[in-house]
Amino acid sequence: MKHLLSIFAVLVLISCKKEEKKESLYPESMTEATSESTATKMTASETLGQEIFNGKGNCHTCHKADKKVIGPSIKEITKIYAEQNGDMAAFLRGKADPIVDPSQYDVMKTNFYITKHFTDEEMQAVVDYMMYFQEK
Ligand code: HEC
Missing domain, CATH: 1.20.5 (Single alpha-helices involved in coiled-coils or other helix-helix interfaces)
Known part of the structure; x- marks a missing residue:
């Protein structure tokens, strides 16, 4: 029982x-x-950018939308790029100096082996995706 x-x-x-x-x-x-x-x-380019950012680019591990994790938040990056009219694609190709947090540049630099191999379309997509977070 x-x-x-x-x-x-x-x-x-x-x-x-x-x-x-x-x-x-x-x-x-x-x-x-x-x-x-x-x-x-999102536009087609922004959607592709999102796929790369969260996928093969692996950017999402260090960059979140609103809060700093290892890298600055996407919103902080886009704010500074918009204010200073920065060239994000050039930065990601290793051709422009960091303008967000130069003291941590060495950490970000380790990703250039990925970003340097982006096609122009992929690069544009990632930039578009990040700029999508810019506060309007
Ligand atoms: C291992 C962690 C890490 C990963 C992964 C990473 N980042 Fe970063 N990122 C950082 C850090 C730390 C900074 C701050 C240093 C700096 O400003 O350069 C940064 C800064 C940036 C900046 C601002 C650069 C500037 O002008 O100062 C951009 C744009 C950026 N990352 C894009 C990306 C993209 C796109 C990817 C994916 C391909 C990516 N990051 C992957 C850590 C990372």
Whole structure:
């Protein structure tokens, strides 16, 4: 009898878990819908840039949208580039000096082996994607 009771308890637990999942399904699909609609606001170039930034460029590990992680936030970078009319593509090709945080330049430089091999289209896409975060 004791055995039966514990089996029953386990069953109740399992079915509770299932309930929880069902409930969370709705808000989850809501978030998906939101991120999709942001994505559709991006141009094709910005979308490609996002793929590279979060994919083979691996930029996202050090650069987040609003907060400094290892590198400055994307918003901080774009603010300074906009203010100083900087040439981000030239920087990423190793042809322009850092203007955001020169003291940490050595850390960023380790990525040039990736960025120097971007095609012009890929470079433009990454720049477009980053500038997408510029506060308007
Ligand atoms: C290992 C961490 C790291 C990764 C990965 C990384 N960055 Fe950085 N990045 C930094 C740091 C630290 C700085 C601040 C130093 C500086 O300003 O040069 C920086 C600065 C920058 C700047 C501003 C440069 C300036 O003028 O000062 C740009 C633009 C940038 N990163 C783009 C990228 C892109 C695009 C990628 C992906 C291809 C990338 N970063 C990947 C760490 C990283």
